[in-house]
Amino acid sequence: MCLAVSGEVALADLVEEISRRYGPSRNLAMGGYADPTVDVTTGLPLLTPFGKHVVDMRAWVYGSWWIGAGTADSGDGVRRVVLVAERAESVVGGSPADASWVERVAAVTGWVGDRRVRTIDWAAVEQRLGTALPSDYKQLAEIFGHGDFDGFLSLYVPDAGVSGMDIVDHAEYLARGASQEGTRLWRPYDIYPAPGGLLQWAASEQADQFYWLTEGSDPEAWPVLVYEDVPGSWRRFDCSAAEFVFRMLTERGHPYSTARYFDTHWFQRYEP
Template sequence: MELTQSTISDLLTRLGPGPRHLRLPGDLDPQDLVDLLGDRFGAPRTLVLDGFTDPTVEESGGAALLVPFAGRAVTIRAWAYGDQWVGAGTARDTEGVERPVLVVAHRKVPQPLAVAPGEDVDWLERLRRITGWTGPARRPDADWAEIESRLGTALPSDYKRMVETFGDGAFDGYLGLFQEPWADRGEGGLLVWAGTEHEDQYCWRADGDDPDRWPVLVRSFDGDDLVFDCRTAEFVCRILVDPHHPYTMARYFDTHWFMGYGTGD
């Protein structure tokens, strides 16, 4: 079997929404399978390594992917994608032979409760819940003092928590979170902290001494600007789940996730 992205698409179509799994030919390199899925879905989470299951794995972290193997999984990597878990690696069959496997399972992420008027909300924790994020902090040692010194300004605290928590990647594989904002040289005071594949820029206008009070400004690819009087993490939460938001992603996905780039945990 020659592994290509087209082959992967065909295999996932055969599996459907799951839960189902396929045992693949023994001469297939399981690392090639993992690499191709990583190119498509981002950095994976390791559920099983050398026969040892991560003890922190639970339903919200892809545990359903391990059910078909009844303790015989050798190495399983997992990806969250919309309402689906995708897993790949190796497992022993009933005769003890280790073979490459591909597995899918349903992924359910509970939606957060509605926000009451005037309620004090931790929007970063809300964002973790919306995306079902269970991984460890990706950039807990980010040197914000050095970054802020280089930019000449402090940065919003919830943005820094987002970067520390999620690291390099994109919400719903679409809204890319920049690990360091950059200044728009065409207009003073504008810092760009995220962007989309449609070339929309998500910014702050750095007015005032308190960055936690900076509103979010969206500059679309055609140059139009819209300003939203909310903080960064709240803005991301709202575009993920509010179908009436001008930049909503809720029209396209019922379940949301964060696609991490780079090395998986």
């Protein structure tokens, strides 16, 4: 569906208004030049109706839909347009069999065309935390940033800019709470920085809490523990954070599956 927009509406204002609801956009075309790498998984359906007449196009992902806003040359002048296009179902098998779990998460969410990788001072982050962090988590934080998967799992990252979503600030907050109130809420576990304590890296809209159990000196071997805000509801997953996210997105039998509700998966970023 494509709509022409009144000439009184500036494209910048239109982009800003849509971004308030659907997060930052991706740039598919600018100044009459379309990104030649764009394909059906990264926004091509928004360019197809206009062909060589597209001037500018920004794209947002929402569930199984693309939302686009831009300008096109109609022959009698450049007009602003807004359109919605169906988003092709992600094909997990399209990624190499030896792809990393992070690469698989990027592929299944259609994030492969996004190049806005964050720069994070991991040495400073890990010094403040007092521990190294799993490498796959660091890649997730750099590639995706602060936001959520399928509107369900929110990733905690450094410098999130949102209270409670910064992984370092949140770890310090939980540590203060544990020192003042004890660890009864997390029994039989302790809270990091206690040896082998819990370090939270994500949360869900349903108050599920996703932790690493920081047992052992190798962060790459830390298992994922999930707490459902119900006493004794701990579940352990002997996998990395990225593998957990991928299986959550793609396996209908996963305890926290979003695949049971969505055929197409996405990540919505909450920062510029």
